[in-house]
Amino acid sequence: MAxxxxxxxxxxxxxxxxxIVIGVHDKGKLGTSAARIDAASGGHITRLIASGDCTGKxxxxxxxxxxxxxxxxxxxxxxxxxxxxxxxxxxxxxVQEAARALxxxxxxxxxxxxxxxxxxxxxxxxxLRTLALAAAQHAYRYTATLKPQGPGxxxxxxxxxxxxxxxxxxxxxxxxxxxxxxxxxxANLPPNICNPAYMAERAxxxxxxxxxxxxxxxxxxxxxxxxxxxxxAVSRGSANPPRLIVLRWHGxxxxxxxxxxxKGITFDTGGINLKVQGGIEEMKFDMGGAxxxxxxxxxxxELKLALNLVCVVAAVENMxxxxxxxxxxxxTSMSGKTIEVLNTDAEGRLVLCDALTYVxxxxxxxxxxxxxxxxxxxxxLGKHASGLMSKHDDLAAELLAAGEATHDRAWRLPLxxxxxxxxxxxxxxFANIGGKGAGAVTAACFLARFTEGQRWAHLDIAGTAWGEGxxxxxxxxxxxxxxxxxxDRADADSR
Numbered sequence: 001m002a003x004x005x006x007x008x009x010x011x012x013x014x015x016x017x018x019x020i021v022i023g024v025h026d027k028g029k030l031g032t033s034a035a036r037i038d039a040a041s042g043g044h045i046t047r048l049i050a051s052g053d054c055t056g057k058x059x060x061x062x063x064x065x066x067x068x069x070x071x072x073x074x075x076x077x078x079x080x081x082x083x084x085x086x087x088x089x090x091x092x093x094x095v096q097e098a099a100r101a102l103x104x105x106x107x108x109x110x111x112x113x114x115x116x117x118x119x120x121x122x123x124x125x126x127x128l129r130t131l132a133l134a135a136a137q138h139a140y141r142y143t144a145t146l147k148p149q150g151p152g153x154x155x156x157x158x159x160x161x162x163x164x165x166x167x168x169x170x171x172x173x174x175x176x177x178x179x180x181x182x183x184x185x186x187a188n189l190p191p192n193i194c195n196p197a198y199m200a201e202r203a204x205x206x207x208x209x210x211x212x213x214x215x216x217x218x219x220x221x222x223x224x225x226x227x228x229x230x231x232x233a234v235s236r237g238s239a240n241p242p243r244l245i246v247l248r249w250h251g252x253x254x255x256x257x258x259x260x261x262x263k264g265i266t267f268d269t270g271g272i273n274l275k276v277q278g279g280i281e282e283m284k285f286d287m288g289g290a291x292x293x294x295x296x297x298x299x300x301x302e303l304k305l306a307l308n309l310v311c312v313v314a315a316v317e318n319m320x321x322x323x324x325x326x327x328x329x330x331x332t333s334m335s336g337k338t339i340e341v342l343n344t345d346a347e348g349r350l351v352l353c354d355a356l357t358y359v360x361x362x363x364x365x366x367x368x369x370x371x372x373x374x375x376x377x378x379x380x381l382g383k384h385a386s387g388l389m390s391k392h393d394d395l396a397a398e399l400l401a402a403g404e405a406t407h408d409r410a411w412r413l414p415l416x417x418x419x420x421x422x423x424x425x426x427x428x429x430f431a432n433i434g435g436k437g438a439g440a441v442t443a444a445c446f447l448a449r450f451t452e453g454q455r456w457a458h459l460d461i462a463g464t465a466w467g468e469g470x471x472x473x474x475x476x477x478x479x480x481x482x483x484x485x486x487x488d489r490a491d492a493d494s495r
Contacts, residue, residue, distance in 0.1 A: 003139040003158060003177070005132050005170045010111055010161040012070075013040035017159070018107025019063075019074040021098050023117050024049070026056030029083040033113035033161075040069035045077065055079060058090055059097040063105070076101055078114065085118040092130055092407040099134035102155055111159040115166065125169030126405070128160050132173035133180075133406070133480065140181060142188045142473060175303035176406075176483050180476035182206075183288075183295025187466065187474035191267035191284040196243040196315035199264060199290065203245045203313075210301050212251060218244035223354075230333040231314055231354040234347045237271060237324025238317035244355065245313040247294070249301050257308035258489060259364035260297060260482065261355050263348045263371035264290030264315035271318050271344030272326050285474065286348070288465030289370035290315060296482035303483075305490040312359045314351040318344070330428045334358060335450055340428035348373045349443055350432060353450040366395055366455040368485070369447065370478055371462075376439030377413075378463035385411040386464045386478055389444040390457035399457055399485055406480035410459060419445050 012020060012033035022033045028049045030038055038045040044067055048054035054062050060079035067075055078098045081090060095114060102110055112135075115127045135158050141148060160170065186194055186202065200217045207215035220241050223232055228244075235242035245264075248257070265286040269275060275283070290313040297311040325331070329341045331350065334357040339350065348371050359367060377387040386403070388410040390396040396412055403409040422434030422442050430449065434442030444458045464477045 002156070003136050004156060005174060006157065006159050007128070007162050007167055007170055008159050009163070010113070010159065012036045012113055014071055015111050016071045017109045017111045018072070019076055019102065019105060019110040020072040021076045021078060021102065021110065021112040021114055023080045023094070023114050024054060024056045024077050025080045025083040027083060028056070032116055034077070037067065037070055037075060041067040042069065057081065059093055061097060061101045063101070072111070074105065074107060080117060085120045087120050088122055088404070089407070091117065091119045091122070091127070095130055095134045099138040102135060103138035106154070108154070108156045109159070110155055111161065113161050115160055115162050124162055124166040127169070128162055128166045129169035129173040130407070131160060132158065132170055133176055136173070136177035137180065140184055142185070144185065144189055172303065172487065175299045176480055178302050179295040179299025179483060180479045182298045183291040183476040183479050184474040186291040186294065187285055187288050194284070194287070195240045195266050195317060196264070197240065199266065199287070199313065199315045200243040200245050203247055203294070206298060207247065212249060213301055214248040214250070216246040218246070226334055226358070227332070228334045228354040228358070230331045230339060231316060231351045233325040233329065233331045234271070234318050234350050235316045237319040237321035240266070240317045242314070242316040244358065245315055247297050247311040249297065249309040251305055251309070252307040252493070255308055255493065256363050256365045257310045258486065259359045259362060259367040260293035260309070260311045261352065261359055261367060261369040262290035262293035262311070262313045263287070263352050263369070263373065264313045265348060265351065266315060266317050268318045268345070268347065269320055271324055271347060272320055273343050273345040274320060275345060282466065282472070285466040286372050287315070288372045288461055288474065291474065292370045292461065292465070292476070292478050293482065295476060295479040296486065299479060299483040300486050303487070305486055306494060307486065307490045309486065310359060310362045310364065312355050314355040316351050318347045333450070337430070337449065338428040340425040340431045342431045342433045346433045346443070349446045352447055356447060356450045360454060366457070367451060368399065368457050368459065368482065370459040370482070372465050373460045374440045374443050374462055377460040380413070380440055381411055381463055383463050383468065385409050386481070387440050387460035388412045388457060389415040389441065389460070391415055391448070392455050392457065395455055395457050398488065399459070399481065402484035402488060403481040406484045408477050408481035410481065413441055415441065415444055415448060
């Protein structure tokens with residue numbers, strides 16, 4: 001991880017750093033550290049407030065240089081809004097803006113005093129973890145296929161003002177940041193590099209470097225023996241053979257494992273139903289679900305969570321070719337259920353269904369899959385919330401809570417049996433699409449047919465896995481949500 005975190009007992013005006021970050025409420029109210037800076041500088045902040053240059057509005061920032069009486073080279077004033085305790089959502093927004101401003105300046109060492117801000121129903125560990133994760137997110141730079149851009153000096157270390165009670169928060173942030181960077185880098189790589197074989201090799205490398213991690217890579221012949229006719233059909237049009245990647249972490253004794261399953265379409269042309277509506281260049285991100293579950297697996301291992309975990313990734317490329325699968329083909333899945341293909345661009349569910357069948361051999365306590373599955377989910381929820389679908393209220397509640405705790409939020413959509421009739425077919429057990437209405441829900445209904453009897457939830461991250469526009473990059477979601485869920489499960493199982 002490029003960004004280093006540490007904890008210390010700091011005093012704002014005597015802290016030697018390239019930049020210190022302090023919070024200022026509107027209406028001129030100063031917190032402890034802001035008041036010290038104001039006093040040391042002869043009332044400089046008070047004058048800025050009086051002149052209107054510093055408003056204290058939530059997320060606003062003002063960078064000050066070489067304040068008299070202050071040892072730090074720069075002071076970043078961050079607006080906190082109305083005086084009093086912040087709620088978690090507002091604090092997270094403020095922290096994101098502070099991290100964005102820090103990442104843009106040429107300071108190698110910075111210190112943050114935003115942990116002293118009171119947040120309703122949140123402890124010191126949560127506040128420092130939130131600060132550290134935001135800083136790591138904005139410190140990430142993609143350089144695999146281009147030279148580093150921007151200033152040569154960048155943030156390398158961030159020190160937080162706090163005591164040992166908050167250390168667990170920084171430890172969790174470090175694990176989540178490593179997992180997020182792992183996912184981000186995989187998803188950002190171009191598809192001529194990050195293909196199914198590359199993803200399998202990264203899994204092998206990680207397992208080799210981490211005791212307690214086992215890896216198995218299933219090749220085409222292995223999947224043929226297992227009868228994965230649905231997954232293999234999607235791969236037929238590509239010169240890059242598919243891989244089923246199985247990672248296992250043994251940290252929970254004889255307990256049954258938790259399971260993560262990811263859609264790993266390393267590039268999606270749409271197949272014979274070629275994508276013609278634009279944005280096809282973004283389809284390297286169609287393996288965002290796979291990157292996300294692998295990143296969460298990496299985080300769980302880095303944190304040495306006391307649970308058993310299996311991560312299954314269906315890595316496939318969907319291409320048009322003389323041997324590509326076609327609309328109206330009928331496929332036989334590993335489960336034995338037959339599927340009429342009505343659209344080859346609804347391929348994610350076709351690889352996931354065999355991966356979901358396969359993972360059940362490990363008798364998991366719960367299965368969560370993540371997939372950039374439907375444009376319908378983007379229309380429904382936009383770029384802010386992932387779609388969550390499950391028939392298990394307790395599992396859905398766990399995941400929603402994990403998303404709120406990490407600001408990697410999800411919103412629950414229905415998974416009622418009423419929608420299943422849209423998948424009816426005259427030529428197979430069911431079809432792979434359900435028409436125009438409720439596309440995100442019917443896609444989950446399709447997957448539900450392969451998880452009967454399982455405690456299972458589906459995350460549709462089509463809107464949240466990467467940023468908008470030609471320069472949009474991977475967000476690494478849902479790594480924070482899934483990692484928090486696993487932390488919570490390990491804690492609950494230990495009680």
